[in-house]
Amino acid sequence: MSELKRKDILGLEEMSADEMELILDTAQSMREIIDRPIKQVPTLRGKGILSLFYESSTRTKISFDLAARYLSAGSVGVAKAGSSLDKGESLRDTVRNVEVMGPELVVMRHPSGGAPHYLAKNVDSSVINAGDGYHEHPTQGLLDMLSVRQKTGTLEGLKVAIIGDIFHSRVARSDIWGFGRMGSEVVVSAPTTLLPPNIEETGCRVEPRVEDALKDADVVCVLRLQLERQKQSFFPSVREYHALYGIDARRLALAKPGAILMHPGPMNRGVEITSDIADGPQSIILEQVPNGVAVRMALLYLLLGGGE
Amino acid sequence: MNKILIKGGHVIDPSNDRDGIADLLVEGNRVAAIGDQLTVEGAEIIDAKGCTVTPGFVDLHVHLREPGLEYKEDIASGTRAAARGGFTSIVCMPNTSPVIDDETGVRFVLDRAARDGVVRVYPAGAVTKGQKGEELAELGLMYEAGARMFSDDGLPVISARVMSTALTYSKMFGVPISTHQEDPTLAGDGAVNFGRISTLMGLPGMPEEAETVMIARDIELCRRVGGHLHIGHVSTARSVQLIERAREEGINVTCEVTPHHLTLTEDLVKESGYDTNTKMKPPLRTEADRRALISALRDGVIDVVATDHAPHSFDDKDKEYIFADNGITGLETAFALLHDRLVLPGDIPLDRLVEAMTTAPARLLGVEAGSLKEGAIADVTILRTDSEWAVNPGDFASKGKNTPLVGWSLTGKVETVLVDGNIVLRGGELV
Numbered sequence: 001m002s003e004l005k006r007k008d009i010l011g012l013e014e015m016s017a018d019e020m021e022l023i024l025d026t027a028q029s030m031r032e033i034i035d036r037p038i039k040q041v042p043t044l045r046g047k048g049i050l051s052l053f054y055e056s057s058t059r060t061k062i063s064f065d066l067a068a069r070y071l072s073a074g075s076v077g078v079a080k081a082g083s084s085l086d087k088g089e090s091l092r093d094t095v096r097n098v099e100v101m102g103p104e105l106v107v108m109r110h111p112s113g114g115a116p117h118y119l120a121k122n123v124d125s126s127v128i129n130a131g132d133g134y135h136e137h138p139t140q141g142l143l144d145m146l147s148v149r150q151k152t153g154t155l156e157g158l159k160v161a162i163i164g165d166i167f168h169s170r171v172a173r174s175d176i177w178g179f180g181r182m183g184s185e186v187v188v189s190a191p192t193t194l195l196p197p198n199i200e201e202t203g204c205r206v207e208p209r210v211e212d213a214l215k216d217a218d219v220v221c222v223l224r225l226q227l228e229r230q231k232q233s234f235f236p237s238v239r240e241y242h243a244l245y246g247i248d249a250r251r252l253a254l255a256k257p258g259a260i261l262m263h264p265g266p267m268n269r270g271v272e273i274t275s276d277i278a279d280g281p282q283s284i285i286l287e288q289v290p291n292g293v294a295v296r297m298a299l300l301y302l303l304l305g306g307g308e
Numbered sequence: 309m310n311k312i313l314i315k316g317g318h319v320i321d322p323s324n325d326r327d328g329i330a331d332l333l334v335e336g337n338r339v340a341a342i343g344d345q346l347t348v349e350g351a352e353i354i355d356a357k358g359c360t361v362t363p364g365f366v367d368l369h370v371h372l373r374e375p376g377l378e379y380k381e382d383i384a385s386g387t388r389a390a391a392r393g394g395f396t397s398i399v400c401m402p403n404t405s406p407v408i409d410d411e412t413g414v415r416f417v418l419d420r421a422a423r424d425g426v427v428r429v430y431p432a433g434a435v436t437k438g439q440k441g442e443e444l445a446e447l448g449l450m451y452e453a454g455a456r457m458f459s460d461d462g463l464p465v466i467s468a469r470v471m472s473t474a475l476t477y478s479k480m481f482g483v484p485i486s487t488h489q490e491d492p493t494l495a496g497d498g499a500v501n502f503g504r505i506s507t508l509m510g511l512p513g514m515p516e517e518a519e520t521v522m523i524a525r526d527i528e529l530c531r532r533v534g535g536h537l538h539i540g541h542v543s544t545a546r547s548v549q550l551i552e553r554a555r556e557e558g559i560n561v562t563c564e565v566t567p568h569h570l571t572l573t574e575d576l577v578k579e580s581g582y583d584t585n586t587k588m589k590p591p592l593r594t595e596a597d598r599r600a601l602i603s604a605l606r607d608g609v610i611d612v613v614a615t616d617h618a619p620h621s622f623d624d625k626d627k628e629y630i631f632a633d634n635g636i637t638g639l640e641t642a643f644a645l646l647h648d649r650l651v652l653p654g655d656i657p658l659d660r661l662v663e664a665m666t667t668a669p670a671r672l673l674g675v676e677a678g679s680l681k682e683g684a685i686a687d688v689t690i691l692r693t694d695s696e697w698a699v700n701p702g703d704f705a706s707k708g709k710n711t712p713l714v715g716w717s718l719t720g721k722v723e724t725v726l727v728d729g730n731i732v733l734r735g736g737e738l739v
Contacts, residue, residue: 013508091627112511113510113511114511118582118628133511133630196507198504
């Protein structure tokens with residue numbers, strides 16, 4: 001496969017292994033550009049990219065902006081606070097405005113599952129989902145896969161353990177579908193209140209005890225705990241969560257020797273992950289970030305026909 | 309006197325155990341005769357050969373949106389939608405703006421229905437003032453003004469004490485209290501059924517127990533204090549079990565099911581790609597729930613079919629899934645959908661479906677309807693059960709075009725409708 005035959009990137013659930021392979025290979029080449037002293041290439045000169053962030057984001061937004069800049073595309077962003085997104089403008093009107101401004105690609109993050117799908121149905125521009133509710137975060141899934149593949153060479157046959165709030169995590173869903181399609185075995189573990197019903201249908205296995213999930217894992221992906229979930233009674237206290245599901249050196253040692261440790265960020269140090277391992281030799285958390293830029297460059301390139 | 313002779317149709321009248329070819333003579337606003345080969349001087353003849361003739365349909369659950377929400381629907385458009393769907397009597401829910409919670413409101417609806425309506429309208433009055441769930445509304449005065457059901461539909465009666473009082477008080481009028489069963493602490497901001505679809509689509513889910521704990525509670529209240537508890541739009545297998553057991557114990561509880569919960573499941577949310585026309589309360593459930601609802605309807609545990617016709621404007625639905633309004637239209641597709649999806653495959657016999665849409669709801673409501681006996685009020689629906697058509701909301705009389713059935717091909721068409729002896733629909737067209 002040498003080109004991506006789709007207009008939008010809405011999720012990994014509907015993406016084939018061949019497509020993912022192409023994106024990861026392309027991202028790997030992009031990663032080489034990022035590591036050069038002069039990072040900008042003229043590939044997407046004259047292309048317009050608009051980002052619409054209905055939820056706050058630092059990392060993802062910056063990552064898309066840098067990806068656009070490195071490829072010489074023009075990128076403008078709208079964040080929720082103080083913009084028309086915050087003034088009750090309907091999604092339809094936002095969409096119609098987007099249409100007449102004519103960007104080639106729109107990046108959207110939104111608190112409702114399906115909002116980027118709505119956008120994609122209604123505009124000619126390509127749409128990349130930068131996170132919709134707790135549905136999918138496909139670029140995060142891809143950058144996680146890229147980061148692991150750089151270390152292991154393949155995703156086939158790996159055991160990937162995802163630990164944390166699976167219920168409210170779009171990262172978890174994209175990781176499960178992505179790694180699963182590439183031949184990894186995905187195991188999830190979470191307090192029973194943070195495990196969504198029928199999660200096995202995504203193709204993962206559930207291990208109620210975190211120790212069982214970690215056993216012999218090649219990859220440990222720790223999810224961010226949203227601390228406000230405590231107020232909604234999903235868990236009694238941060239202290240208890242840390243005691244039962246926090247990943248520390250002792251628990252990480254249950255995984256294979258040299259297992260890869262990931263976290264999508266931002267981290268709550270001392271809660272879902274301890275500093276010694278987050279900053280330790282097994283952690284690739286800081287590798288995930290430039291890989292995020294590389295994956296987004298790859299998608300911009302593949303969707304905007306940079307080859308022309 | 310106006311005379312209409314409906315000739316040669318297959319008459320199904322569950323009130324009279326009639327199920328066969330017969331002629332039906334209407335004189336004035338009454339059924340004058342029913343029998344073989346009737347001939348009458350000067351009667352208008354309706355050739356019903358190949359058609360099914362039933363009592364006019366009765367719908368216990370309709371949102372007419374007037375007063376206050378006329379941009380979604382009004383009594384003129386909603387009653388025309390009813391007629392197109394074969395319904396001749398409908399109960400309209402009081403969650404309007406303002407809420408129908410006093411006799412003035414009830415009289416307003418009845419006056420408007422008399423002026424603008426084309427079918428019979430029975431207003432439901434709110435159970436509590438402003439549907440706030442705190443103080444009882446003036447049930448007695450609303451009853452005297454013409455309310456034939458009480459409901460806070462759209463919202464649950466959260467306080468068990470208020471619900472208990474309402475059931476107790478309503479016994480004076482013999483009017484059912486229809487409930488919207490949804491424990492708000494369990495339902496939360498749920499947009500779809502809590503289960504595989506909420507997980508796969510990353511949408512907040514509403515668990516079945518949000519419905520069933522309230523049903524269990526109200527059954528217990530009804531067991532103690534009496535009254536007539538009518539459970540609106542049951543949607544889960546467990547709901548049906550609870551109701552069946554309560555009835556075996558002799559508790560006066562009835563229930564209804566919507567055409568959409570009988571024919572659609574949560575899978576449609578995914579298949580449709582987040583189509584907000586699949587969003588409603590209670591949400592579409594699982595196939596196992598749907599099968600249980602069908603069995604319960606067939607066996608009579610579920611008494612009636614009611615549409616929960618919930619029209620919304622384009623803008624109210626054209627939103628992100630979690631922000632879109634709840635509800636779908638039902639009046640103009642109910643019969644065809646049920647006939648096509650349940651009767652034709654053999655899940656529900658046609659005569660049972662007709663009973664659940666005519667005689668049963670009429671009896672439950674205690675109004676004169678649902679019968680074609682001699683002397684009965686002449687509300688008649690004539691159906692073509694072999695006629696196939698495609699759902700096009702642009703053809704709806706309802707202002708609400710919100711249905712996920714767009715383009716569905718359905719077999720079963722409402723041909724002609726008489727209300728009070730007058731033809732209001734002829735050949736599928738409003739008169």
